Amino acid sequence: xxxRKTIEIDYGAVDTDRMRLNMGPQHPSTHGVLRLEVELxxxxxxxxxxxxxxxxxxxxxxxxxxxxxxxxxxxxxLDYISSMNNEWPFVMGVEKLLGIQIPEKIxxxxxxxAELNRIANHQIAVATFGMDSGAFTPFLYLFRDRxxxxxxxxxxxxxxxxxxxxxxxxxxHDIPPTFKEDCLxxxxxxxxxxxxxxxxxxKNKIFIERITNIGILPADVAINFGCSGPxxxxxxxPYDLRKDEPYSxxxxxxxxxxxxEGAMGTLGDCWDRNxxxxxxxEESCKIIEQAIAQMPDxxxxxxxxxxxxxxxxxxxxxxxxxxxxxxxxxYIVSDGSTQPYRMRTRATSFINLxxxxxxxxxxxxxxxxxxxxxxDIVLGEVDR
Amino acid sequence: MNSNEIFDKLKxxxxxxxxxxxxxxxxxxxxTVKRKNIKQICLFLRDIDGLNFDYLVNLTGMxxxxxxxxxxxxxxxxxxxxIVLKVFLSKExxxxxxxxxxxxxxNWHEREAWDMFGIQFENHPNHIRILCPYDWxxxxxxxxxxxxxxxxxxxxxx
Amino acid sequence: MGLLxxxxxxxxxxxxxxxxxxxxxxxxRSKSDxxxxxxxxxxxxxxxxxxxxxxxxxxxxxxxxxxxxQADFIIISGTVTLKMADRIKKLYEQMxxxxxxxxxxxxxxxxxxxxxxxxxxxKGVDRIIPVDVYVxxxxxxxxxxxxxxxxxQNLINNQAIFxxxxxxxxxxxxxxxxxxxxxxxYMERAAIxxxxxxxxxxxxxxxxxxxxxxYTINLPKIRMIDHE
Ligand code: SF4
Numbered sequence: 001x002x003x004r005k006t007i008e009i010d011y012g013a014v015d016t017d018r019m020r021l022n023m024g025p026q027h028p029s030t031h032g033v034l035r036l037e038v039e040l041x042x043x044x045x046x047x048x049x050x051x052x053x054x055x056x057x058x059x060x061x062x063x064x065x066x067x068x069x070x071x072x073x074x075x076x077x078l079d080y081i082s083s084m085n086n087e088w089p090f091v092m093g094v095e096k097l098l099g100i101q102i103p104e105k106i107x108x109x110x111x112x113x114a115e116l117n118r119i120a121n122h123q124i125a126v127a128t129f130g131m132d133s134g135a136f137t138p139f140l141y142l143f144r145d146r147x148x149x150x151x152x153x154x155x156x157x158x159x160x161x162x163x164x165x166x167x168x169x170x171x172x173h174d175i176p177p178t179f180k181e182d183c184l185x186x187x188x189x190x191x192x193x194x195x196x197x198x199x200x201x202x203k204n205k206i207f208i209e210r211i212t213n214i215g216i217l218p219a220d221v222a223i224n225f226g227c228s229g230p231x232x233x234x235x236x237x238p239y240d241l242r243k244d245e246p247y248s249x250x251x252x253x254x255x256x257x258x259x260x261e262g263a264m265g266t267l268g269d270c271w272d273r274n275x276x277x278x279x280x281x282e283e284s285c286k287i288i289e290q291a292i293a294q295m296p297d298x299x300x301x302x303x304x305x306x307x308x309x310x311x312x313x314x315x316x317x318x319x320x321x322x323x324x325x326x327x328x329x330x331y332i333v334s335d336g337s338t339q340p341y342r343m344r345t346r347a348t349s350f351i352n353l354x355x356x357x358x359x360x361x362x363x364x365x366x367x368x369x370x371x372x373x374x375x376d377i378v379l380g381e382v383d384r
Numbered sequence: 385m386n387s388n389e390i391f392d393k394l395k396x397x398x399x400x401x402x403x404x405x406x407x408x409x410x411x412x413x414x415x416t417v418k419r420k421n422i423k424q425i426c427l428f429l430r431d432i433d434g435l436n437f438d439y440l441v442n443l444t445g446m447x448x449x450x451x452x453x454x455x456x457x458x459x460x461x462x463x464x465x466x467i468v469l470k471v472f473l474s475k476e477x478x479x480x481x482x483x484x485x486x487x488x489x490x491n492w493h494e495r496e497a498w499d500m501f502g503i504q505f506e507n508h509p510n511h512i513r514i515l516c517p518y519d520w521x522x523x524x525x526x527x528x529x530x531x532x533x534x535x536x537x538x539x540x541x542x
Numbered sequence: 543m544g545l546l547x548x549x550x551x552x553x554x555x556x557x558x559x560x561x562x563x564x565x566x567x568x569x570x571r572s573k574s575d576x577x578x579x580x581x582x583x584x585x586x587x588x589x590x591x592x593x594x595x596x597x598x599x600x601x602x603x604x605x606x607x608x609x610x611x612q613a614d615f616i617i618i619s620g621t622v623t624l625k626m627a628d629r630i631k632k633l634y635e636q637m638x639x640x641x642x643x644x645x646x647x648x649x650x651x652x653x654x655x656x657x658x659x660x661x662x663x664x665k666g667v668d669r670i671i672p673v674d675v676y677v678x679x680x681x682x683x684x685x686x687x688x689x690x691x692x693x694x695q696n697l698i699n700n701q702a703i704f705x706x707x708x709x710x711x712x713x714x715x716x717x718x719x720x721x722x723x724x725x726x727x728y729m730e731r732a733a734i735x736x737x738x739x740x741x742x743x744x745x746x747x748x749x750x751x752x753x754x755x756x757y758t759i760n761l762p763k764i765r766m767i768d769h770e
Contacts (some may be wrong), residue, residue: 026633032581032582052515054623054629055497055582057583057621060525074655077583077655097410140595144595162584162685223439225438226487278491315409318412318468330456331442339627345713346442354489354492523662531661536624537735539665541661542653
């Protein structure tokens with residue numbers, strides 16, 4: 001091993017032709033149908049123009065024709081990796097308009113399922129991020145564990161990916177009798193695999209060298225671009241709606257907000273964003289454990305408060321929760337009928353993606369893939 | 385700071401441009417403003433100590449039937465307070481200054497509002513469609529939108 | 543008695559194994575269909591799960607290929623929007639014959655949940671390319687996908703390479719006719735499109751609406767770490 005030294009190259013004086021490269025929309029590492037128009041100087045990225053809308057499924061228009069309960073399946077299909085989390089802000093908003101108070105037990109069930117889905121989402125995020133960098137084995141490990149979570153969701157709702165489980169005023173079905181044991185088994189497995197993946201991937205020297213000091217996102221830029229979730233927390237801003245404005249019953253749990261610390265390189269680089277996700281899985285496990293311990297035992301009719309016909313009073317509210325990817329909010333405008341007058345989505349991935357051109361300039365084109373992977377977008381939410 | 389104090393502060397600075405504060409049941413408290421000085425108002429909200437709205441949560445284009453509108457949801461990460469701004473625009477001339485200079489996240493939001501509602505943003509750096517194809521016709525989220533029959537030889541309605 | 547049973551005790555049989563070249567070719571093709579690794583929407587996530595450890599698609603002999611030139615079949619897994627439709631057509635055209643299309647999920651079958659109000663959704667991918675196997679579901683369960691996979695393998699297995707039409711059963715004939723019909727419709731559409739394209743070339747070529755020709759770039763200083 002020789003010495004490290006840093007060379008500053010000023011390409012401004014060099015007179016070469018730049019190349020425009022089209023990446024996507026069917027590129028394997030754009031995580032869906034994203035198209036990036038990249039301008040290159042040699043191998044160095046000078047400009048990135050994202051073109052989105054290849055999965056624009058007219059969500060907001062469709063909602064205007066649907067009654068409130070009918071909207072829930074469409075909400076599932078926004079961020080299709082974390083459907084349970086998606087349903088929550090919408091259901092919460094309508095409940096707020098209707099003035100329904102949810103029984104405690106249902107709140108606990110919702111918290112547990114949302115946190116489980118957060119784990120599943122982060123597993124996919126870490127797995128695909130590893131795969132982008134060439135590590136295939138963690139992908140298989142993490143997907144094996146994700147199946148356990150999906151099995152539990154299937155026992156609850158009948159669906160593997162899209163659940164339609166949180167209903168306005170309650171839940172679709174009661175939880176299965178083995179719910180608690182299943183949760184504990186999942187947590188145990190998640191912790192085991194995390195330890196394994198930590199050794200295999202996260203603390204691997206090759207991986208660290210690959211992703212530190214690229215895609216540096218300073219905190220003020222992140223705030224100005226409206227980022228949220230692990231992207232913002234990776235830059236060291238402890239903004240987490242579960243702590244800042246506790247909704248539901250999150251004020252009863254003891255957990256930490258994970259922020260990036262620049263442990264391996266500069267604050268706000270790809271490694272920080274990734275490690276936030278890895279550590280958040282552990283925090284979610286903690287929340288689930290506490291929730292299971294606190295959850296009241298007596299049976300409750302989960303459909304008791306579900307209204308036959310949802311007719312909201314006139315009003316406009318913005319309802320938000322902390323999704324795995326960041327703050328998901330719905331701005332529901334109700335004109336007093338059974339259908340929303342307007343449903344505006346604050347789509348997390350949409351906003352997080354808009355920071356990509358800012359943070360990928362000046363790095364190699366292969367780094368661009370890693371930077372994109374570290375933002376963790378899902379195209380269903382970007383394009384809606 | 386609560387919404388009354390924010391309203392008073394804005395009123396003393398901008399006078400007539402600030403129309404009213406509405407606090408009702410089922411409504412997040414919102415301030416209705418005129419469109420002309422929206423950029424100055426936003427810069428004021430962002431930069432003055434005690435307000436510090438450094439985070440644009442959401443920017444919504446609206447079709448209220450008779451007129452169009454834009455709704456801004458603002459949040460302050462350091463002071464943890466929220467406010468909603470509302471602007472109404474006429475259907476004939478839906479033009480409003482861009483706030484991209486204040487919050488970079490407004491860039492894509494405003495492009496989307498143009499795409500979906502046909503609201504034009506003055507001085508926007510890249511004022512093109514974002515979700516629909518670049519050669520799409522019409523603005524889909526308007527209440528009086530009619531789908532085009534074909535697009536590139538493919539039938540659009542069912 | 544299948545082939546594998548004979549392989550178990552090779553010393554007991556003396557004789558030979560009879561079959562047609564066509565069967566051999568089809569057997570080889572159907573057990574090694576490579577697919578284009580490409581996903582569209584929610585169904586693609588389910589497809590990723592099918593690919594991963596629990597369900598293990600590779601036991602069907604399917605390997606993902608990143609380029610359409612090497613792929614035998616393409617899985618349309620998710621919602622096809624009008625913006626994306628041109629791309630899918632292009633991908634299909636880039637694949638080399640023989641090629642198959644599998645439509646996964648209600649969205650690509652018929653528009654799915656978006657068929658009524660989705661102004662930007664193509665209502666069925668079979669409006670632009672011929673589809674061989676439809677897998678219903680939103681999203682289809684992995685088991686359903688495997689059913690589709692077996693259907694596709696059967697389709698390939700029964701395909702006639704050298705056989706004359708006169709020696710086919712009625713069922714096979716119908717299948718062949720259907721496929722030919724679909725291909726013919728597709729080719730007709732493609733011919734019209736090609737003519738239109740030639741027309742646009744005459745009038746100055748297609749405009750790239752994304753390019754506005756005024757990018758000014760200030761090159762950043764680049765920091766590189768050098769290992770000596
Ligand atoms: S069929 Fe259902 S799961 Fe599949 S892409 Fe369409 S909406 Fe998503």
